[in-house]
Amino acid sequence: MSNISWCYEVIELSSQSFLVKYVIKAYFEVEGVVERPDVIGAVFGQTEGLFGSELDLRELHKTGRVGRIEIELKSEKDRTKGKIIIPTSLDRVSTAIIAASIESIERIGPCKARVWLEKIEDVREAKRKAIIERAKEILHQWNLEKQPETEEIFREVSEILRISRVQKYGPEKLTAGPDIDSAKEIIIVEGRADVINLLKIGIQNVIALEGVKIPETIIRLTKEKEATAFLDGDHGGDLILKELLQVANIKYVARAPKGKEVEDLNAREIKEALKNRISVEELLKRRKRKKIFVSKEIEEAIKEVKGTREAILLDEKMNEISRLPVSELAEKLKEMDGVNTVVFDGVITQRLVDIASEKNIKYLIAVRISDVIKQSLNVKLLTFNNISN
Structure with a gap:
């Protein structure tokens, strides 16, 4: 089946099969001699807590x-050079964020280090290319062996494929269906x-954005x-919806079920999602309508922590107990008593919710709530956007 390598297609992880979509490949250079465990430790340790549990490498x-x-x-002359290879089954946006966070590593072991991205391989694209090449071989052999009466069927199938073929649209060559120009309504998808x-x-x-930045063609079409x-x-x-609402004239919004991608939906799920779209x-x-009124002390705390990556801890009377970096928040909360409200510039994760529930903390207020939270009955979770002045 040609010379395509499938070494990253499926990886055995515990008792499960892990289907790889993308492979992140990055180079690193260290001013000193380090071992593989030092590099692994830096990858996990220095990216931890940057974007919440849903993008935490350990999780x-x-x-x-x-x-x-x-x-x-490979180490020589008191320097170590090498490559980091990370297979993922995440979506494109999440994979890009993971790749960027790997580049933020500054130390490996005790030594100063630099990490830079070589490329992100789309394993499925490689698979598609191999399948297409094999399909050409099969079709060629089939054409040699086919009977004359199959000619008409072949023409009919080819016509159906021609009508529904994927096109490139606009100066950015965006992937699109054939009816973009003739249709009064369009559907914008991610990829x-x-x-x-x-x-x-x-x-x-239908037309694809093909990236986080909204193309000018999409802005014009809307x-x-x-x-x-x-x-x-x-x-x-x-994130994409937030940017679309800022720069484009979107009339309706439809979403895949929570945790799912549009590319993985079946026909029923697609039709249901589009039927349930909202303006x-x-x-x-x-x-x-979700805006919630809070005390002046909480409003002030929100203003103070925004953009700082810090947390402010308040007692029942809304007096400040402590102020600390978000990276230390989980461990410090385990040690402290008398905390009523935590306001911080970060993401509310399941770990923080569990600790808050254990310590009888009433409110967690942050920039965002993780997508994978199981709501605790005795802890109220709020985002800065929920708070009304």
Whole structure:
């Protein structure tokens, strides 16, 4: 089946099979001699807590969304050079964030270090190319062996494929269906695989963003046509929706079920999601209705921690007990008593909720709540956007 290597396609993780979508490959250079465990420790330790548990490498490794991290290294003349290889089953946005966080590593072991990204391999793209090459071989052999009466069937199937083919649209060459120009309404999705999935069930007025930055073509189309944003049900989808609402004229929003990607939905799930779309106007009204009034002390604490990566701990009378870095928050909360409210510039994770429940903390207030939280009955979770002045 050609010369394509499948070494990263499926990795055995504990008792489960781990299907790899992307492989992050990064180089590193260390001013000193280090071992593989030092590099692994830096990868896990220096990226911990940057983006919450849903993008924490330890958590992702435990839940099987990041595979075994491979390290290749060589030491000579008091310097160590090598490569970090991280297979993931995450979406494109999350994989890019993980890659960027790896580049933020500054020390490995006791030594100063530099890490830079070589590339992110799309394993599925490699697989698709190999399948296409094999399909060409099969088709060629089939054409040699086919009977004359199959000619008409072949022409009919080719015509169906021609009608539903994927196209490149606009100066950015965005992946799209064939009906973008003729349709009065368009559906905007995140990537190429999403477009293909919608084409399979006959939806041809679809176009992909293909990145976090919104292309000018999308901005123009949303001014000319009624646009529905159909996005993944994860944090990446939240970020893209936020930017779309700022720069484009979106009329409706549809989302994949929580934790799912549009490319993985079946026909029923796609139709249901589009049927349940809501107008942007209604979405903004819902967000407004969620506003909650809090004390002046909490409002002040929110203003003080924004952009600082710090936490402020308040007692029952709203007096400040302590102020500390968010990276130390979980461990410090375990040791402290009498905390009523925690306000911090970070993400509310399941670990923090569990600690708060154990320590009888009433409120956790932060920038964002992780997508994988199991709500505790005795801890109220709020975001800065929920708070009304």
